[in-house]
Amino acid sequence: MTTRTPVSFRPHDLVVDDDGTGFLRGSRCPSCGAHYFPTREVCAGCLTEDLETIPLPTDGTLYTYTVVHRSTPAFEVPYVLGYVDLPGPVRVLGQIDADPEEVAIGMDVHLEIVPWGTNDEGTPLLGYRFAPGGDA
Amino acid sequence: MTTRTPVSFRPHDLVVDDDGTGFLRGSRCPSCGAHYFPTREVCAGCLTEDLETIPLPTDGTLYTYTVVHRSTPAFEVPYVLGYVDLPGPVRVLGQIDADPEEVAIGMDVHLEIVPWGTNDEGTPLLGYRFAPGGDA
């Protein structure tokens, strides 16, 4: 009865196409050019109320990171977590799909779509991580 | 391993003797004579800080009541609940062990000790209700 087609874990923030690729969605202010993730309704810079929803670039650089050893039960530890600066510019938090020894501030990373458990109805979910290297 | 001897559900408020009788404990202010239930450390009337802990009388009169039809899962509905004025004077809330049709404002009631489920360790608990009529 339940659909087994995987769906985005946060459909408004993360769009996943049928081929399994995907992108994050953010906001862009047409007046002042500010970018935001996640999307907003009002620009925090100039208070413009008609922001555009845009796909965010999938390539960026790692601003900083940590290796998390203690977390909520939803996450298996350890995992690498980092802030990634995407062109816009906009900063997005995500897990980094790499061994801790490989990770360095300033490294290139790209978005990847990964399985993200299941929801309460048993439908498989898709989330995102960043992996080392550019996408191209 | 666990003791099966029943214990008071709120040992500080309700004292139960070995013979299954018991009484509520309150506070009395030696300066201004105010009575309180449950016990307090400071008199709300005169701010005296050395209140006496005293046994409260077990006979009183019903100030008002209701029949509760919707409650938390801890209580089986319906039940009669009422405020009882005890000499002191002090007012105490308790369930009234009577059919709704028997209950009337101003009626005499007395304290009785009753089974009150079990605690997390499985020990049987004793609580209190008020029953119609004087104790004597």
Added chain:
Amino acid sequence: MTDVYVIGIGMTQFGKHPDRTAAGLGAEAVRGAIHDAEIDPRAIRTAYAGHVFQPMVTGQQVLGQVGLAGIPLANVENACSSGATAIRGSFLDILAGEADVSLAFGTEHLTGAFKGAFTPGEDDPEAAVGATMPAVYAMRARRYMEEFGLTREQLARISVKNKRNAALNPLAHFKKDITIDDVLMAKPIAEPFGLLDCSPVSDGAAAVLLASGDWVKRHGDPSRAVRLSASALRTGKVETAPGSMTFEELTRDTANDAYERAGVGPEDIDFAEVHDCFTIAEVLRIEGLGLWEQGTYPAAVERGEADIGGRLPVNPSGGLLGKGHPLAATGVAQVVELVKQLRGDAGSRQIEGAKVGIAHCRGGKTVGVEGAACTVQILTK
């Protein structure tokens, strides 16, 4: 003494909002108040946010969403008086000279936070023997019946009146008239109350913008500004002997603080929004405020004196029973209604010639104290 005015009001639809959050509802109300006041939001200097069961820093989330930043904000919690307490925060900031324009709002996503009968905290010794909030008010109703001959039908009429008013309020949770029989036949909750004697579990938010008299003169629209003449708050006293459960000393004392500050008395009040969390509560509030003598209000409702068009309309917005009761939004929504009425913007529920309105909230339960926090606000045209 600085005068304080309400210069903008905003409010969401009250009701069930399964797909929304407290912060999103709050942001809608705040943006409504900003648009209503026609001001640049950067003029706002301080803010207070009421919430009871929402995540921490909910108020800051609201400011973040609307793009207001950097200003001081305190989240306040005073049970059902939380929204009115937020307004009092803004009121005092203006008196203190900390702000010439201040924002107060309350927001609650109650359906997401809470299920079942509303009960005091689990540590409460009365909850431990079976107290629920409806039961406590039901016992007050039973005692009032005994002392003053209140009838079950008289109680029911209060719900009928408030739901009739709500049907005239597009933002109210309840949309249609009910009959006395509907109230009497409703599912029993705690005798004499049935479901329709109890306010519903609602989601919603409301916001007001306050400004100093000087600011209104320089930048505002004096024809639309409504004066907040008093914003009083009190904590309930621990009783030193069993007191009356049919007269609210806390309401009387808080009202007297407000009357004194506003320079008016109960005889000057044209209409009231009071905390009718249960039918009996409207009786206790109204008599505590001194608007009717103790024991006389139920018969006055029967005679239509509290209707819109009556001598002193009570809960023209629909009150908590009809408009709904998203806890921390309630006190702010009362002031929104007072402003609408005093501006003459209340549409089909407009009270003609209203010049002075009063709002009352009361809530929370602590040991030995039947009302933890009580607020009374007076608005004048």
Added chain:
Amino acid sequence: MTDVYVIGIGMTQFGKHPDRTAAGLGAEAVRGAIHDAEIDPRAIRTAYAGHVFQPMVTGQQVLGQVGLAGIPLANVENACSSGATAIRGSFLDILAGEADVSLAFGTEHLTGAFKGAFTPGEDDPEAAVGATMPAVYAMRARRYMEEFGLTREQLARISVKNKRNAALNPLAHFKKDITIDDVLMAKPIAEPFGLLDCSPVSDGAAAVLLASGDWVKRHGDPSRAVRLSASALRTGKVETAPGSMTFEELTRDTANDAYERAGVGPEDIDFAEVHDCFTIAEVLRIEGLGLWEQGTYPAAVERGEADIGGRLPVNPSGGLLGKGHPLAATGVAQVVELVKQLRGDAGSRQIEGAKVGIAHCRGGKTVGVEGAACTVQILTK
């Protein structure tokens, strides 16, 4: 402008209190402050209670227990800045002329409310991908290492310093000195942090009584009163572009509000209590307050400049890392320490000749805002 003074302080033991409640801890702290001030509690006109994870109307429960009644009280919640926000409420009431004596307290029974890693709310989009509060600060530490050459040992020294101070504070959660090796070998939490880089989960309460300068002249003991020269609060801004995570604009801006009101600058500050929820946090706060240049504080700690007896002692009480961190009690406990130091009552951790102290709190996380609420208070002898 009215001057505001601290006339009484009270504080419970910080630590684990499995058999107590937030209200009971709060009442102990409030009674302590009343006894310290040697006043009739009926002189208290208004009150503010900080709590984060406690039952609603916790503040009224505290007033009920101590027998204070009828006065206005608002519970306030601003995450880790809740206690300081309560003090600001009392400060503004005195400025507004609402009170000549006002009570502010914070209480938290955190061990009873909360377990595991402290995380943002479940709706937070960063929590949804694995953010915890230690992880967010750990990432700031990692970036600071990259930009300024901070070493792991330098970070550890902050914990060693604060726990050494705590060992001199009988009310602190931690009682004994630790070594740099202890910090480095502790169980990893979020790299570079181990357990000893993180403040503990503590229960506790603290209270202060504030009074106007006029009241102190008429009824108080001017020799023991310490002036609260500023109590500033700000909400974090939503960033319009990725900003630095190694410098706190919010701390700088809030501090500037406080410096301006107090008429002092960073060069006048003799000692500081700052929000060291994690070791790196002390660095970010101190540099944001302008007490050291950006990038220079870790080396200053290494040179002993922030020790008791150093150029500018930081967290002589033990800070959050050593004294413990019962959320809403923290901001009030900082002011308690400032008063003890400025009265000369700090015993074995006394800072000689201290005339001006500063207290800083910051907490809460909202989308796009790394600190939801920030407070800075300045006390002068």
